Amino acid sequence: MTAEMLVPLPVLLPLIGAGIALATARSTFVQRIVSIAVLISNLTIAGLLLAAADSSGPQVVQAGNWGPTEGITLVVDRLSALMLIVSSVTILAVLLYSIGQGRSSFDTQDDGESPLPIFHPSMLVLTAGVSTTFISGDLFHIYVGFEILLAASFVLLTLGGTAERVRAGISYAYVSLLSSTLFLATIALIYAATGTVNLALLSERIPDLPDGTKLALHAMLLLAFSVKAAVFPLSSWLPDSYPTAPAPVTAVFAGLLTKVGVYAIIRTQTLLFTDGRLDTLLLWAALLTMIVGILGAVAQNDIKRMLSFTLVSHIGYMIFGIGVASVAGYSAAIFYIVHHIAIQTALFLVTGLIERYGGSTSLSKLGGLAGAVPFLAVLYFIPALNLAGVPPFSGFLGKVGLMQAGAELGTPLAYLLLAGSAITSLLTLYPLGRVWTRAFWQSQPEDVEEHLEGASRHGNDQPLGPGVVWPTAGLVVATCALTVAAGPLFGITDRAAVDLLDRTPYVSTVLGGETGDP
Amino acid sequence: MTPTFLLIIVCGVLFGCGVYLLLARSVVRALVGLLLIGNGVNLLFMVASGPAGRAPIIGTSDPADQADPVPQAMVLTAIVISLCMTAFMLALAHRSWQLSDTDVLADDTEDVRIVQRAVENDMSDSDFHESGQTTALDDDSLARTTDSNDEQTSDDDAPAGHQPPPADEKEADR
Numbered sequence: 296m297t298a299e300m301l302v303p304l305p306v307l308l309p310l311i312g313a314g315i316a317l318a319t320a321r322s323t324f325v326q327r328i329v330s331i332a333v334l335i336s337n338l339t340i341a342g343l344l345l346a347a348a349d350s351s352g353p354q355v356v357q358a359g360n361w362g363p364t365e366g367i368t369l370v371v372d373r374l375s376a377l378m379l380i381v382s383s384v385t386i387l388a389v390l391l392y393s394i395g396q397g398r399s400s401f402d403t404q405d406d407g408e409s410p411l412p413i414f415h416p417s418m419l420v421l422t423a424g425v426s427t428t429f430i431s432g433d434l435f436h437i438y439v440g441f442e443i444l445l446a447a448s449f450v451l452l453t454l455g456g457t458a459e460r461v462r463a464g465i466s467y468a469y470v471s472l473l474s475s476t477l478f479l480a481t482i483a484l485i486y487a488a489t490g491t492v493n494l495a496l497l498s499e500r501i502p503d504l505p506d507g508t509k510l511a512l513h514a515m516l517l518l519a520f521s522v523k524a525a526v527f528p529l530s531s532w533l534p535d536s537y538p539t540a541p542a543p544v545t546a547v548f549a550g551l552l553t554k555v556g557v558y559a560i561i562r563t564q565t566l567l568f569t570d571g572r573l574d575t576l577l578l579w580a581a582l583l584t585m586i587v588g589i590l591g592a593v594a595q596n597d598i599k600r601m602l603s604f605t606l607v608s609h610i611g612y613m614i615f616g617i618g619v620a621s622v623a624g625y626s627a628a629i630f631y632i633v634h635h636i637a638i639q640t641a642l643f644l645v646t647g648l649i650e651r652y653g654g655s656t657s658l659s660k661l662g663g664l665a666g667a668v669p670f671l672a673v674l675y676f677i678p679a680l681n682l683a684g685v686p687p688f689s690g691f692l693g694k695v696g697l698m699q700a701g702a703e704l705g706t707p708l709a710y711l712l713l714a715g716s717a718i719t720s721l722l723t724l725y726p727l728g729r730v731w732t733r734a735f736w737q738s739q740p741e742d743v744e745e746h747l748e749g750a751s752r753h754g755n756d757q758p759l760g761p762g763v764v765w766p767t768a769g770l771v772v773a774t775c776a777l778t779v780a781a782g783p784l785f786g787i788t789d790r791a792a793v794d795l796l797d798r799t800p801y802v803s804t805v806l807g808g809e810t811g812d813p
Numbered sequence: 814m815t816p817t818f819l820l821i822i823v824c825g826v827l828f829g830c831g832v833y834l835l836l837a838r839s840v841v842r843a844l845v846g847l848l849l850i851g852n853g854v855n856l857l858f859m860v861a862s863g864p865a866g867r868a869p870i871i872g873t874s875d876p877a878d879q880a881d882p883v884p885q886a887m888v889l890t891a892i893v894i895s896l897c898m899t900a901f902m903l904a905l906a907h908r909s910w911q912l913s914d915t916d917v918l919a920d921d922t923e924d925v926r927i928v929q930r931a932v933e934n935d936m937s938d939s940d941f942h943e944s945g946q947t948t949a950l951d952d953d954s955l956a957r958t959t960d961s962n963d964e965q966t967s968d969d970d971a972p973a974g975h976q977p978p979p980a981d982e983k984e985a986d987r
Contacts, residue, residue, distance in 0.1 A: 365883055435887050442894045449901055458912045462919050465840055465905055472847055472898055473835070479891055480854045486884060487861035535921050594927055 298347030320412035368432030395762020523556030542647025550640035577618035584611030627696030827853030
């Protein structure tokens with residue numbers, strides 16, 4: 296048995312699991328066992344794949360034994376394996392959290408009518424979609440992966456069908472579908488120009504295209520992926536749609552869905568369009584994403600919305616690394632993606648705990664949490680400092696990596712970005728600190744006391760049971776582990792970045808020696 | 814490769830109409846727009862596959878005359894996907910109509926609140942407000958949202974729960 300045989304499993308297992316979970320919708324217990332088992336095996340497989348990709352190069356499967364010109368290629372290199380691991384860890388934590396939340400958790404919000412049995416299957420389908428995007432070796436299959444995860448995310452976002460979620464879900468769905476349609480149109484044009492959608496083949500054929508065609512295709516692809524990744528002028532849909540969903544759903548969305556777009560940008564930037572003509576544009580977009588995003592966060596009064604804006608803002612850091620387009624830049628960007636997936640998910644889970652205990656995420660209704668539940672304060676404090684990039688944490692290491700890469704580039708724009716990222720770091724501290732002082736340390740507004748009683752009357756006898764606290768705490772510990780393991784992690788991301796820029800291991804493994812030209 | 818001129822024209826018309834419809838606030842109109850664009854993209858794939866040829870079935874014709882099968886396979890996939898998405902969007906539109914008797918998309922209440930604060934040039938720190946004021950603002954902005962959205966529809970279409978609070982109550986809160 297070789298490692299190559301494992302490559303399709305991260306997609307297959309969740310899909311099979313989703314089928315079983317849907318068939319056993321009447322038994323919550325079976326559903327939970329199935330989804331946890333699937334995710335743990337996914338995590339193991341991803342670990343094995345990372346080991347294999349790190350020691351013996353990219354693992355390739357040609358689905359159905361078709362050639363790269365007409366078939367679907369699945370590739371796992373260091374970058375994909377790393378993404379698979381992080382996504383499995385976060386989804387696992389979120390699923391454990393939602394299990395710990397119990398069956399009644401969504402009911403209090405949704406008049407007891409919420410279609411709970413579809414939560415686990417949709418989560419597994421989402422996992423399958425995310426994995427598909429990470430391991431696919433051709434553009435059209437990336438599109439299919441996007442659509443799988445979109446379909447699941449629509450269901451999760453409108454869970455229960457309350458007015459607020461339907462409103463948010465509709466705008467989210469339109470923006471996502473429009474960007475997918477744009478992506479599909481680009482795929483059609485790329486096929487017309489080159490006669491293939493396989494990434495490895497494209498990397499050989501695209502450099503031969505006329506400059507104007509290349510630029511147009513490049514810009515269209517970037518536009519489609521930037522909507523997904525919430526890069527500045529295309530980011531306004533995100534803070535509008537994420538905060539309405541239940542805490543575990545928002546946590547997964549915030550952690551993973553935008554990063555899938557960033558991943559797609561990295562792939563196309565390194566494999567297809569290596570002439571770097573839009574790098575300056577990317578750097579400007581990165582700067583504006585950081586600054587505008589964080590200024591949005593400052594204005595918010597609701598923790599979930601504030602976090603959604605910091606999410607947009609920190610996408611800018613990753614785009615910064617991509618725009619620098621050196622080994623150091625890509626390495627730091629990949630490190631930052633890994634760090635940010637974990638940290639943003641952890642913060643949204645903690646916000647879920649705050650909402651469970653305090654009955655609200657609005658700052659004007661919260662207060663005095665530090666005295667009432669000290670461990671919650673610790674759980675909030677660590678990822679908050681980490682996100683803002685305070686020195687010992689992984690957020691700081693990632694930002695320093697990015698700044699070094701920017702300093703190596705040495706253009707005036709790069710220095711402007713250095714300043715921008717430093718300012719953004721400091722500004723991130725402000726809204727996070729505001730939550731810290733307001734929700735944790737200031738005394739409660741008077742009418743909140745009634746609110747709390749109201750919440751416990753709804754059946755939340757034990758709002759912070761071990762079932763919800765442990766998964767959150769586990770994820771927070773995992774984010775701290777990223778700090779401790781930053782050395783080896785940077786080692787992997789460095790090698791991944793070298794591979795990305797080198798291109799030959801990827802291309803030659805996929806094509807297997809043959810050029811594929813007729 | 815010589816693409817068919819007529820297909821390109823049709824494709825462009827579909828895109829144009831689709832974008833125009835997408836600009837509407839009505840969920841169903843926007844969905845129709847999205848569908849038109851989707852079909853435009855499907856035609857684009859046909860253009861991309863080159864001039865029409867014989868059916869891509871091995872053994873029925875000379876391989877040199879055959880149409881390119883790969884874009885056809887991709888279009889089939891895309892059609893199936895857009896069918897599912899259309900079904901889901903229609904369900905959402907129906908739910909939206911059930912909830913508020915209109916399929917016009919409402920504004921985000923939190924956004925409206927922030928815009929309102931900006932218009933009033935309210936620089937005070939919202940953290941230290943009496944909590945009652947925020948609630949009053951929320952209700953107020955909700956009412957404004959529905960008002961502005963329901964301009965085309967009659968007044969009784971407005972949802973029952975979104976009545977603006979009485980003016981004296983707001984005064985008392987401040």
